[in-house]
Amino acid sequence: MTKVAVIGAGSWGTALAMVLADNDVDVKIWARRKEQIDEINEKHTNSKYLPDVVLSERIVGYENLATTVKGVDIVLLVVPTKAIRETVQEMLKELKQPVTVIHASKGIEPGTHKRISEMIEEEFQDSELLTNVVVLSGPSHAEEVSQRQPTTVTVSSKSSEASELAQDLFINQHFRVYTNPDLVGVEIGGALKNTIALVCGLTNGLGMGDNTKAAIMTRGLAEMARIGVKLGANPLTFAGLSGLGDLIVTCTSVHSRNFRAGLMIGQGKSLDEVLNSMGMVVEGIRTTKAAHELAKIEKVDMPITSALYAVLFEGLHPEQATERLMGRVKKHEVEQLNIDLE
Structure with a gap:
């Protein structure tokens, strides 16, 4: 046995x-x-x-x-x-x-x-x-x-x-x-969905609704796929359980530590206050730092991750981060995915 x-x-x-x-x-x-x-x-x-x-x-x-x-x-x-x-x-x-x-x-x-x-x-x-x-x-x-x-x-x-x-x-x-x-894709998907869940919680804490959450999840999935593919992952993995599936459950559930942490930050609490009150590890905090660094090295566009990094580690107010994201230069959605399916 x-x-x-x-x-x-x-x-x-x-x-x-x-x-x-x-x-x-x-x-x-x-x-x-x-x-x-x-x-x-x-x-x-x-x-x-x-x-x-x-x-x-x-x-x-x-x-x-x-x-x-x-x-x-x-x-x-x-x-x-x-x-x-x-x-x-x-x-x-x-x-x-x-x-x-x-x-x-x-x-x-x-x-x-x-x-x-x-x-x-x-x-x-x-x-x-x-x-x-x-x-x-x-x-x-x-x-x-x-x-x-x-x-x-x-x-x-x-x-x-x-x-x-x-x-x-x-x-x-x-x-x-x-x-x-696809070991790379499964691990990258599982890690980066925590960052996107933090942002979903943060926008919820700012009083924003389902439209915003859907936008963050959808564009966040594109970020996850872009960096994953650059690192050698299969893009289809991000449409599966360890990508989209994990993203949905972490961004929408009261059980999610990362969503709850983001919610408190959006409500005005400092990062230290949030971590002290949670009592358990919030993996998305550390992953945001790593993903932000990795995006710079790999020259991959990850605006949601970068905006969250600025909130967590550079003192940017969450509302300013939202304005920064919404005010970006206009893009074509499919081109922005930047994923080669062949």
Whole structure:
């Protein structure tokens, strides 16, 4: 039987552990806080992240990383982007056997502009302990997955066998899993939709309505596709679950941290106030910085991302950012997509 360790016991890691447990997989789940692990093991709950959800007894919590990864075949890595390298480095000290790493995090690293699979491969490069890296992405709020509401996601890897392994591991009647060979597109789509969700929340906070949200989502999707294609992605990926699908769910749902953060910024709160009040990581903040840098390097036009960057890091007022976007030189929509479908 496949043995799985889930590294990261937040809402998403816990929800995915529940999917695995429903598929009769015995799951080890790791967190740093002893009180959280005690709650998982004694009460079968993780109330800070998924209140009112009862966990399977197949999910066993550990605070010792060496014990967590001992003898497992697969590591499911579900930590914030900023913690990926540190967590992998800690894990490497304890691993004794090769593993396939499935990651379910969404972001791009500022400075290096690496995707998460690239970060993982880079940290494993001096060892022989990495079999494959797989990304799991798509429109999937942890709250709804934990309630077994119908959800569809995509898995992708450089190895088709690894993708199919992940598909078989997770798929069930509530959680449908597709494979996609476009690793670049799946990761870029999952990361950049958070930036667009921040902008949708921000315009909502300014009192703007559905017309504005539809414009931001549509033009935001064009930005995601432009930079993705420049980096080698298949443009059709952005019309799928990890592109359009994830964009819709993140830009329109009360479950979205990025939308809620943008909403507060639009209502006049500072970035520091927002981050302090959220209590959880808002991946879109960091991704906006990385995407803005990447757009400059690759010479890709990303006006929505650039406007948000100016609001978050340069002190531009949200209303001025909106005026800047609406006052841009007139364009032809199809030409602006700038995507070669051949």
